[in-house]
Amino acid sequence: MGPQRLRAGPVGVWGAMGGLAAASGPTMGSLLVQYLSWRWVFLVNVPICLLAAVFGARVLRESRDENATGVPxxxxxxxxxxxxxxxxxxxxxxxxxxxxxxxxxxxxxxxxxxxxxxxxxxxxxxxxAVDLSLLRVRSYSVANAGMLTFAMAFFAVTLANIIFLQTVWHWSVLRSAVAVTPGPLVAGAIAPLAGALADRFSHRAVLVPGAVAFAAAMLLLFATRVGSTPHYVTDWLPAAMLTGVGIGLTFTTLGSAAVASLPPSRFGVGSAINSSFRQLGAVLGVSVFVAVLGTPSTASALDAFHRVWYVMAAVAALSALLCAGIRNRPHQPQPQPQPQPARPGAVTVDS
Structure with missing residues (x-):
């Protein structure tokens, strides 16, 4: 048996499930806020987490570091x-x-x-608390930097788009949630394909186009075509669809690219650190969004959101540059052992 490698394909399947959950999340949240109370947004997570814990305990295999003791x-x-x-x-x-x-x-x-x-x-x-020695692995550290920057753009744009629809186009919470749903649906459909492509070609071959697609959606569509008058089908929907393509190609692939260069015994801690970079990107992205948007007046709100989209296009472009530095090779299936031909005069015994 050769060295174990982490395949992107299965990760893409989980990414598809995550994308479908992300698509239904805003709509479910808006229904709870509009017809019940905002507090239900937090309460509804309790049965979902319990279900995930029960299902995970049945299908997931936990690995442990036998030499680890104590707490971080x-x-x-x-x-x-x-x-x-x-x-x-x-x-x-x-x-x-x-x-x-x-x-x-x-x-x-x-x-x-x-x-x-x-x-x-x-x-x-x-x-x-964090195993910094893993960051000495070049592809791992570069993938984490790409995750940080892409997460900044993703979470900032996700929040910006919802607020834009409600404040500039004056749509209801429910209508705004439905309007942003096509993007996550596209991401969920693209994620399995992204995993298969990463397995066949390389992580970089998938990540760079994905981050570029996200940046192009911000720069060429949202920031230049979306105006104060609602034109959902002609202006907003193409931008949302292209954003979904970028997310589907990039987010889950970045996670698999980060740990693919690590030994199997370090997959767990490596994945945890990568998730921490994603959450850090969320914090910084929302913070930068709030700072860039400011407190605009009604007359200047559109320009403020355009400014946010321009900034996040630059952040996504930086993520594309970082992803170009990932050097992981595509997954190579392990060859199956071939039966050896019998030597002349040898006796063959069937077991």
């Missing part, structure tokens, strides 16, 4: 949480409080001091 370094976790929270606070409140406000400067100073302290603590802790 608590001080490292605190340092990382404080540093990232302070950075998000400074970005979000900067436009409102003023970039020279002592509170904003203090938040950025806390982040600037907290991140190096976290790295130092992690290097010398007996049980570090």
């Amino acid at each position: 370094d608590p001080l490292g976790v605190v340092l990382m949480t404080v540093a990232l929270g302070a950075a998000a606070l400074g970005i979000v409140e900067g436009p409102q409080w003023g970039w020279d406000d002592p509170r904003v400067l203090g938040a950025f100073l806390t982040a600037a001091l907290g991140l190096p302290l976290f790295v130092i603590r992690t290097r010398y802790a007996a049980r570090p």
Whole structure:
């Protein structure tokens, strides 16, 4: 048997399921908000999580590091949480409080001091919160950087589009949720294809076009064609569909590309770190969105959203450049052993 490799194909199947869930999520959430209460958005997750736990316990096989003991370094976790929270606070409140406000400067100073302290603590802790040694693997670190930047653009645009439909086009919560549904549906349909293509060609061959498609949707469609007058079919829908193509090609493939260069024994921790980069991208993306959008007047709202789409097109383009640096080779099926021909005079015994 040759070395084990993580295939992108199965990951794409899970990505399709995630895309379908993402498509139904906004619509279900809008129904709960409109007809029940916003609190139900949180309560509805309880039975879903219980179902996932029961189903996962039956079909998933858990692996453990037999040499691992104790819990990850608590001080490292605190340092990382404080540093990232302070950075998000400074970005979000900067436009409102003023970039020279002592509170904003203090938040950025806390982040600037907290991140190096976290790295130092992690290097010398007996049980570090994050295994920084994995970042020495080039393709893994590049894929995590690509995940960070693409997640920034994805989560910022997801929130921006919902708010745009309600504030500029003055659509209801439910109508806005239905309007953004085609994008996740396309992403769910594309994800399995992305996994198969990554297996056959390479992760990079899928990731770069995906990130470019997302950037093009922001730059060439949302920021230039969508105006204050609603034209859903001709202007919004093509942009949403192209965004879905970009998400389907990129998001799940980035996850598999990150850990594909790691040994099988490190898949678990490698995937967890990659998920952390995705969540960090969500925090930073929403923070940047709030800072770029500001508090525009009714007359300037359209220009403010155009500015957001331009910025996120640049962030997605940066993700495409990072993805071009991923050097993982496509999955190669293991050859099946061939029967050896019998030597002349040899006796063959059937078992």
